[in-house]
Amino acid sequence: MTGIINYGAGNIFSLTAALDRLKIPYGMISKPEDFDQYDRYIIPGVGHAGAAMKKLNETGLVPIIKNLSKPVLGICVGMQLLTDFSEEGDSVLTGITPVKTLLFREDLKLKVPHMGWNRVKQETNNPLFKGMAPASYFYFVHSYFIEFNPTFTIASADYGLKFSAAIQKQNFYGVQFHPEKSGEAGETLLKNFSKI
């Protein structure tokens, strides 16, 4: 069963609705004792990475999250929380994955937020993307991105530059796009995560 880390970062409804549609059982985690009931975890998140990190710190769950050995999936800002640092508010994050979260800079001459459907190119043969076309479309909405890293980036997207659409470090996975809003491809990804 999947445990959703519930730290008040908004719009969990869409995620739980997607899990309901897919008949993936889940529950909520809000205190340390809750972790043992689950065999995998999702860290959701929207809005400001620094504000989200502050909320997560306030739960007191961060030391436990860092030591988890079961699969963890961070979604959007939940993924960014897995990195060292975000330029959004110059925020120090969990540091689980040694990469940085950066702003799409003005000199790229792009619309920010990066909002809409973009192709996600698989960089490795990762079980998260099992059964999907090599460059499926996923729905993104974000102003900050995780830098491309040859070790940790498992899928990339291109928006003025190549960035991390998905990362993995050991049992920690993160996706910048919203699988719960990404049509069939997103549903396949959530199903895949439920079997990792």
Added chain:
Amino acid sequence: MVSKRIIPCLDVKEGRTVKGVNFVDLRDAGDPVELAWQYSQQGADELVFLDITATHERRKTMVELVKAVARNVNIPFTIGGGINEIADADILLNSGADKISINSAAVRNPGLIDELAAAFGKQFVVIAVDTRYHDGKNLVHLNGGRIATEIETKNWIKEAEERGAGEILLTSMDHDGTKNGFDNPLLKKINDAVSIPLIASGGAGSMQHFTDVFQQSNVDAALAASVFHYGEIRIPDLKKELRNNNILVRD
């Protein structure tokens, strides 16, 4: 790169779709959730619901609609209509809405844009603008277009962007309902002036009009209602046509 989005717009009142719908496969053409699901299956990239409910129960009906859509549909959607304060937005976010659209309330109280962006992030805040050409100027109109203002459309959109709008939905009232095509010169002018996504609305009558709006104004998305509801344009055909014209759209 990010693909161009095709967005059907559904007008709802008391939880039912208002504009006539002429789909063959629908069990209940008035059910916005079933219609939304059909559009998602056809390849719509996103949906917009405009709630024109007038009763004091409106917030409750909006929340029920948003929850039902979020439960059943796997693409993003925006809800608009009568959102006046942070509390309205908060309950819609927590019911599964990806974005809210604000129109007249933002013009009357521009500080609302700052408050919403600070509370929920820019990506949640769509500013809808109804504009009509008058004496050499494009002027912002309120209350579904019934009230003219003296505010120049481009100036207002720039202000909305600076205050924290994450996206602009621009409807040309001169083109809306004509089926003669989008207002491409105006859309290009606005698109060149902003660095947030712009959705074109008003005037879609044929597939060529969608090609034209993307090629001539480079907007990020195009919205339409009746051509989709009456089955005059099928989304898979439209996307094929756009692809044939080298416009990047989702498969």
